[in-house]
Each structure stands twice: as C-alpha cells, then as structure tokens.
Amino acid sequence: MAVDFKYIVVGRGLMGAAAARHLARQTDDVAVIGPDEPDDRKAHEGVFASHYDEGRITRTIDPDRNWALLANRSIGRYGEIANESGIDFYREVGCAVVAPNGSDYLERTRQAAVSLGVETRLLDPGGLKTAFPFFAFPAGSAGVFEARGAGHISPRKLVKAQSMLAERAGATVIRDHVVSIREEGGLATVKTAGGFTYRGEKVLLAAGGFSIAENLLPRPVDMTVYGRTITLFEVGEADALRLAAMPSLILDVPGIHIYLLPPIRYPDGKFYLKIGGDPDDLILRNDIEMRAWFRTEGRESVRSHLQRIVADLVPDMTPLSISTAACVVSFTESSYPMIGYTSSPAIAVLTGCAGTSAKSSDEIGRLGAELLLSGRIGEQGYSTDFTPNFR
Numbered sequence: 001m002a003v004d005f006k007y008i009v010v011g012r013g014l015m016g017a018a019a020a021r022h023l024a025r026q027t028d029d030v031a032v033i034g035p036d037e038p039d040d041r042k043a044h045e046g047v048f049a050s051h052y053d054e055g056r057i058t059r060t061i062d063p064d065r066n067w068a069l070l071a072n073r074s075i076g077r078y079g080e081i082a083n084e085s086g087i088d089f090y091r092e093v094g095c096a097v098v099a100p101n102g103s104d105y106l107e108r109t110r111q112a113a114v115s116l117g118v119e120t121r122l123l124d125p126g127g128l129k130t131a132f133p134f135f136a137f138p139a140g141s142a143g144v145f146e147a148r149g150a151g152h153i154s155p156r157k158l159v160k161a162q163s164m165l166a167e168r169a170g171a172t173v174i175r176d177h178v179v180s181i182r183e184e185g186g187l188a189t190v191k192t193a194g195g196f197t198y199r200g201e202k203v204l205l206a207a208g209g210f211s212i213a214e215n216l217l218p219r220p221v222d223m224t225v226y227g228r229t230i231t232l233f234e235v236g237e238a239d240a241l242r243l244a245a246m247p248s249l250i251l252d253v254p255g256i257h258i259y260l261l262p263p264i265r266y267p268d269g270k271f272y273l274k275i276g277g278d279p280d281d282l283i284l285r286n287d288i289e290m291r292a293w294f295r296t297e298g299r300e301s302v303r304s305h306l307q308r309i310v311a312d313l314v315p316d317m318t319p320l321s322i323s324t325a326a327c328v329v330s331f332t333e334s335s336y337p338m339i340g341y342t343s344s345p346a347i348a349v350l351t352g353c354a355g356t357s358a359k360s361s362d363e364i365g366r367l368g369a370e371l372l373l374s375g376r377i378g379e380q381g382y383s384t385d386f387t388p389n390f391r
Contacts (some may be wrong), residue, residue: 018365
C-alpha cells in the first residue's frame with residue numbers, strides 16, 4: 001500500500017504547527033492538516049482552535065520546573081522563528097507572579113527559575129507598589145518578577161509563523177480537518193471532512209481539545225476539556241500609553257486566580273486589556289459541545305466575576321467597552337502534555353496542555369517531532385516521560 005506522506009500532523013494550532021516545522025526541517029514528505037481560522041465563528045460548523053487571539057502570557061517563571069523548562073526552551077527559539085518568518089509575535093514586557101507573601105507558591109516559582117539560571121526579582125508588598133503603581137494588589141501580596149525573556153505573544157501570529165516556516169521547509173499544508181485516524185496494513189490512514197484520505201507511515205494527533213472528538217481515534221485520549229471565558233477591556237490611547245509599562249500578570253491569592261495581559265492592539269485597531277480565570281468549571285464532554293461553545297461569547301457569570309476583579313486591581317482604568325470570547329483548555333491526569341503513541345506504532349498523540357502551553361508550544365512540538373523521528377523521546381531533563389492515557 002503506497003503512502004502519500006511519511007509523516008502527517010493532524011492539527012495546525014500552536015503545537016501542531018510547531019511539530020510540523022521541526023519535522024520538515026529534518027525530513028521530507030511531511031504534511032500538516034488543519035483549517036484556517038473561520039471568518040464567522042457563529043456560523044462555523046467545523047472545528048475551532050484556541051489560538052484565535054492576540055494575547056497569551058509567556059514566561060519561564062512557574063512553580064513546576066517541567067513547565068518552566070518547556071517554556072524556557074521555547075522562548076529561547078522565539079528570535080529564530082521571528083527572524084526566519086519575518087513575523088513579529090512577541091513583546092518582552094516582563095511577567096509578574098503575585099501571591100501571598102511567604103507562600104510556597106512563590107518559593108517554588110523562584111526555585112524553578114534559579115534552577116534554570118533565569119534572573120528574577122523578589123518583590124515584597126512595598127516593592128510591588130513601587131514597581132507597578134497602576135495595580136492595587138490585595139494586602140499582604142508579594143511577587144516574583146521576570147523582566148527578560150517574558151511578556152506576551154500573539155498566538156495567532158505564532159501559528160502563522162510556524163505554518164509558514166513548515167511550508168517553506170517542504171511541508172504540505174492541507175486546509176481541512178480530520179475526522180478519523182486508523183491503522184490499516186501497518187500504515188496510518190487519515191480521513192478528512194472534505195472527503196479525502198491520506199496515508200502515512202506515522203501520524204501525530206495534535207488537535208487540542210478536539211483530540212477527544214468521537215471516532216477520531218479508536219480509543220480517545222483520556223483528558224478533560226473545559227470551556228473558558230476570557231474578557232476584553234477596551235482602553236483608549238491615553239490609557240494604553242499610561243499602562244505601557246504594565247507586565248503580564250498571574251495573580252493567585254485567596255478567591256482570585258487570574259491572568260492579566262497589558263493593553264494589546266487587536267486586529268480591529270483597538271487596545272484591549274485581557275483577563276482570564278473562570279471561578280468555576282464548565283466541562284465539555286465531546287466535540288459537539290465544543291463546537292457549540294466556541295460559537296458563543298462565553299458565560300456572563302464569568303464576565304461579571306472578572307469585571308469585579310479588574311475594577312479592584314486596576315482602579316484608575318476606565319474601559320471604553322467590555323466584551324467576552326470563548327476558548328477551551330485541556331487537562332490530563334498528570335497535568336503535563338501527553339506525548340506518546342497509542343496502541344498502534346503508527347499513531348501518536350500530542351495534546352492535553354492545561355491551558356498554559358502557548359508559551360511552551362515550540363518545545364512541545366519539537367518533542368512531538370522527535371517522537372515520530374526516533375520512536376521515543378530521549379533524555380531531555382524533564383522529570384516526566386509525558387506518557388499518554390486513553391479512555
């Protein structure tokens with residue numbers, strides 16, 4: 001049975017596009033299958049992705065050293081990706097992690113950074129106020145601040161850059177979405193919604209939350225997909241200029257668990273301050289529920305919750321408008337991505353990235369490429385082997 005491609009990556013989001021780039025730079029006959037962003041989300045009937053946005057936090061600082069290492073290695077390649085693609089997707093504005101003074105969370109965050117040789121500053125409550133006068137943090141808060149190699153990225157532009165470089169290196173980009181992956185005669189057979197069938201020696205499923213779609217794999221990956229609501233606060237030019245020194249922020253104090261990005265210019269030309277951090281969970285059990293969720297603007301209850309937080313946290317900001325959007329995050333039992341083979345040696349998965357992997361996507365994609373090329377992930381300095389689980 002003839003093959004159409006040696007390697008096929010299913011999914012052209014942050015991880016899939018990265019994996020395709022790394023594969024195409026090392027071998028030929030690579031394809032990556034995934035649709036472009038829909039023009040009208042509310043009318044779209046196909047699959048979606050969470051990278052349809054202009055702001056995601058990027059930083060090494062993290063209380064978990066594995067996630068810190070994934071991010072640090074990805075951030076180290078941002079310059080290469082931007083230079084080769086000509087696409088500017090990264091802003092180095094720094095990142096602050098704020099939690100109760102003396103908390104274990106802050107100490108683990110600091111230790112992980114130290115272990116990787118990343119420079120940070122510890123800020124006591126007074127230091128936080130001096131460094132970031134536009135924030136009104138809860139009493140008793142302290143922080144870890146990473147000034148270099150941290151800030152925010154445009155996930156939409158990063159995917160565009162990765163896809164461009166993969167195609168330039170020889171990969172075939174197929175703008176369709178996959179509905180079935182099976183092993184037949186020792187090869188992986190991929191069927192698409194457009195009615196096409198492609199055969200490859202190996203397939204890597206990197207479809208984000210849609211990796212749990214019914215009938216996509218013989219046994220779906222074992223992960224939980226949550227619907228998330230992000231809220232965008234439009235600010236005027238004056239506020240955007242006044243808040244230009246604002247870093248990306250992660251705030252983890254009793255009753256508040258959010259991330260906040262400084263004003264970013266979106267495709268409509270306006271500046272928006274973005275916040276996320278649902279106070280409760282909305283589980284999406286299948287791809288039908290995910291499609292329906294992506295066509296909404298999220299939950300009003302989350303918007304109200306986040307609006308109250310922003311009013312207290314950035315009290316001098318006057319938003320011109322407030323809007324919301326829907327996205328999803330995928331969690332595994334291990335809390336790490338699943339990067340490994342199914343029961344078939346021809347079909348592997350790369351998914352389950354806990355809503356924190358935009359910053360780490362290039363390294364996660366590289367590990368997925370190594371899995372296909374070598375049959376395994378070699379010693380990389382991680383304390384996990386990223387073994388996948390299936391339902």
